[in-house]
Amino acid sequence: MVETLVLIEHDRHCVKRPSLHGITLARQLGGEYALLVLGQGLDEIAASLVSYGASAVVVADDPALTEPLADRYATVIAEAARKRDSRTVLGTSSTFSKDVLPRAAALLDVPMVTDVLAIEEKNGSTSYRRPVNAGSMLATVKLETDRRVLTARATAFEAPAADAAACPIERFEFDVASLPNGMEFISRDQRISGRPDLTEAAVVVCGGRPLKDKETFERLVGGLADGLGGAVGATRAAVDAGMAPNDYQVGQTGKVIAPQLYIGIGISGAIQHLAGIKDSRVIVAINKDPDAPIFQVATIGDLHQIVPQFIDALRRG
Amino acid sequence: MKIVVPFKSVADPNDATVAGAAASAPKSLINPFDEIAIEEALRIRERGDAAEIVGVTIGAPAVDEQIRAALAMGVDRAIRIDDSRALDPYAVARILRALIEKETPHVVIMGKQAVDDDSNQVGQMLAALLHWPQATFVSKIEFLENKRRARCTRETDGGLEVVAIELPAIITTDLRLNEPRYVSLPGLMRARRKPIEILTCDELRVAVRPLTTVLSIASPPKRAAGTRVDSVEELIAKLKQEAKVL
Ligand SMILES: Cc1cc2nc3c(=O)[nH]c(=O)nc-3n(C[C@@H](O)[C@H](O)[C@H](O)COP(=O)(O)OP(=O)(O)OC[C@H]3O[C@@H](n4cnc5c(N)ncnc54)[C@H](O)[C@@H]3O)c2cc1C
Ligand SMILES: Cc1cc2nc3c(=O)[nH]c(=O)nc-3n(C[C@H](O)[C@H](O)[C@H](O)COP(=O)(O)OP(=O)(O)OC[C@H]3O[C@@H](n4cnc5c(N)ncnc54)[C@H](O)[C@@H]3O)c2cc1C
Numbered sequence: 001m002v003e004t005l006v007l008i009e010h011d012r013h014c015v016k017r018p019s020l021h022g023i024t025l026a027r028q029l030g031g032e033y034a035l036l037v038l039g040q041g042l043d044e045i046a047a048s049l050v051s052y053g054a055s056a057v058v059v060a061d062d063p064a065l066t067e068p069l070a071d072r073y074a075t076v077i078a079e080a081a082r083k084r085d086s087r088t089v090l091g092t093s094s095t096f097s098k099d100v101l102p103r104a105a106a107l108l109d110v111p112m113v114t115d116v117l118a119i120e121e122k123n124g125s126t127s128y129r130r131p132v133n134a135g136s137m138l139a140t141v142k143l144e145t146d147r148r149v150l151t152a153r154a155t156a157f158e159a160p161a162a163d164a165a166a167c168p169i170e171r172f173e174f175d176v177a178s179l180p181n182g183m184e185f186i187s188r189d190q191r192i193s194g195r196p197d198l199t200e201a202a203v204v205v206c207g208g209r210p211l212k213d214k215e216t217f218e219r220l221v222g223g224l225a226d227g228l229g230g231a232v233g234a235t236r237a238a239v240d241a242g243m244a245p246n247d248y249q250v251g252q253t254g255k256v257i258a259p260q261l262y263i264g265i266g267i268s269g270a271i272q273h274l275a276g277i278k279d280s281r282v283i284v285a286i287n288k289d290p291d292a293p294i295f296q297v298a299t300i301g302d303l304h305q306i307v308p309q310f311i312d313a314l315r316r317g
Numbered sequence: 318m319k320i321v322v323p324f325k326s327v328a329d330p331n332d333a334t335v336a337g338a339a340a341s342a343p344k345s346l347i348n349p350f351d352e353i354a355i356e357e358a359l360r361i362r363e364r365g366d367a368a369e370i371v372g373v374t375i376g377a378p379a380v381d382e383q384i385r386a387a388l389a390m391g392v393d394r395a396i397r398i399d400d401s402r403a404l405d406p407y408a409v410a411r412i413l414r415a416l417i418e419k420e421t422p423h424v425v426i427m428g429k430q431a432v433d434d435d436s437n438q439v440g441q442m443l444a445a446l447l448h449w450p451q452a453t454f455v456s457k458i459e460f461l462e463n464k465r466r467a468r469c470t471r472e473t474d475g476g477l478e479v480v481a482i483e484l485p486a487i488i489t490t491d492l493r494l495n496e497p498r499y500v501s502l503p504g505l506m507r508a509r510r511k512p513i514e515i516l517t518c519d520e521l522r523v524a525v526r527p528l529t530t531v532l533s534i535a536s537p538p539k540r541a542a543g544t545r546v547d548s549v550e551e552l553i554a555k556l557k558q559e560a561k562v563l
Contacts, residue, residue, distance in 0.1 A: 011475070070441065070451050095473040099453050102438035106445035111407045111528040114436045127532055132434050134330060138537050144528040182450035182486070186468065186479040236492060246456070246472040246493065253430065253492060255474065261562040271330060282560045284552070309549040
């Protein structure tokens with residue numbers, strides 16, 4: 001069958017919205033597609049997925065899958081793909097999909113393409129465009145096999161419409177006793193943030209090295225983000241210095257974002273950071289160095305003066 | 318405990334020729350994430366938890382310079398699997414599997430991604446092929462229960478996560494695991510006397526064919542140059558009226 005199996009990510013309560021963008025790639029590939037969710041207690045999540053035009057929502061729901069342990073998840077994903085005879089397994093790029101999908105690909109004995117930006121069909125063969133070298137170059141690659149595993153860059157594919165007639169929800173049965181047992185989940189730091197998710201926000205304010213400490217970072221970067229209703233991100237330098245947690249890191253090896261408006265405060269614009277913000281619609285930089293490589297609309301000056309003025313101006317409306 | 322560290326030689330991302338579609342060959346270095354993996358192995362050995370660190374890389378003779386650098390950092394011995402083809406991550410994982418089966422380490426520590434091809438696949442694929450547990454994107458490693466298990470802190474999109482994995486296992490490194498040391502002059506001198514073993518895929522009895530072909534590599538479209546504004550008022554006005562994002 002020419003089916004695509006789309007792995008959908010969730011946080012136990014809701015579907016992670018960027019993970020839906022993979023559906024758009026599945027539509028471009030053509031043929032039918034089914035959505036696959038793994039976890040425990042998935043009734044509501046599965047119900048929220050029935051209108052995306054899939055042939056089915058396939059649910060692997062079991063206490064053994066409560067936590068996303070890569071060895072078990074990859075085993076179940078590979079088994080589902082095999083039983084359904086899916087030609088393609090795809091997900092949207094995230095630390096979750098990057099953890100489990102390469103493992104599933106090897107179990108399926110197929111190659112994988114990471115971070116697909118676009119596909120092109122020519123003479124019956126598909127080629128994939130993907131960023132390499134921190135996005136400073138774009139490679140076009142082709143696979144020798146029909147079967148494949150892909151991850152899509154969420155920023156390169158639109159969110160799909162949910163306007164189709166409801167599809168069935170199917171339970172995927174698998175042999176729990178034969179699942180691997182070598183990994184144990186211990187804990188996860190639960191941080192509740194009142195701000196929008198970094199990868200979904202229309203406005204993102206990022207801070208860099210000169211913010212110096214956690215308090216200044218929160219007051220200036222957090223303050224401006226709140227004034228704009230935006231999310232907060234950081235450079236590696238800011239995360240390394242303990243100003244912001246690891247999941248704020250934006251760039252080649254952190255999150256990739258494409259908001260309507262990105263504001264970089266005290267950020268030089270190293271290629272590894274630019275890799276994560278390139279596709280933002282408007283890039284604003286606040287930097288005292290007029291030659292810093294990062295800017296489209298730039299204000300030159302000291303962030304300690306400019307940012308408070310900016311926050312004030314927004315308050316006045 | 319024996320640790321194997323696979324490492325890749327990559328073009329220096331700060332070398333302008335890389336971004337600018339090179340005319341001359343850019344300078345190479347050890348993939349930064351693999352350098353972090355080597356550093357972690359050295360620290361584990363230094364605190365008495367490991368007896369031997371074996372570095373392994375797949376590549377042509379040109380990567381010998383990076384092998385010397387790994388040996389100079391303190392890796393005990395190195396293996397180069399001689400293969401000058403353009404390998405895809407799955408091919409790399411299959412070749413590494415054969416080597417790991419031969420070396421039988423207790424743990425494999427390697428980079429989460431190579432900064433040139435940015436695939437982020439090899440470690441996870443290798444773990445699948447060996448049926449070993451994996452901990453990816455790791456920023457802290459502690460050994461438990463007389464090194465039967467490792468407790469690893471992972472950097473995920475949702476924040477930090479902790480897992481305990483049975484050994485042998487694959488661990489892939491993230492940026493904040495450690496800060497690699499610089500190569501010292503005595504280290505470089507010692508490196509000259511350390512062995513580099515050369516193996517072929519035939520000798521390892523693996524026949525792999527890459528399943529990925531790179532058709533072309535091009536520069537992405539450039540953004541239009543920016544403008545500068547002199548005041549916060551002007552910035553806000555521009556964002557409202559021209560960019561219409563406020
Ligand atoms: C110009 C150019 C042309 C290319 N052409 C082709 C082509 O035609 N066909 C093709 O299949 N590929 C091609 N490649 C890509 C190929 O050479 C990749 O390096 C390979 O696919 C591994 O992917 P990765 O480094 O992104 O793996 P990742 O999964 O990002 O690597 C993760 C880790 O795996 C380990 N690792 C990776 N490679 C090695 C290695 N060689 N030795 C030891 N450990 C390693 C390292 O520990 C690394 O940190 C090309 C690359 C370039 C730049
Ligand atoms: C393997 C690897 C992976 C990496 N991955 C990432 C990644 O994913 N994301 C990432 O961000 N980085 C990444 N990096 C790091 C990257 O190379 C840069 O080091 C980093 O992005 C720099 O952060 P910065 O801009 O905050 O700091 P700097 O480069 O130090 O820039 C600070 C800027 O602030 C300006 N400034 C200073 N004081 C003031 C002031 N008072 N007012 C206004 N402006 C001021 C300066 O002019 C300068 O331009 C990676 C590096 C490596 C090696």
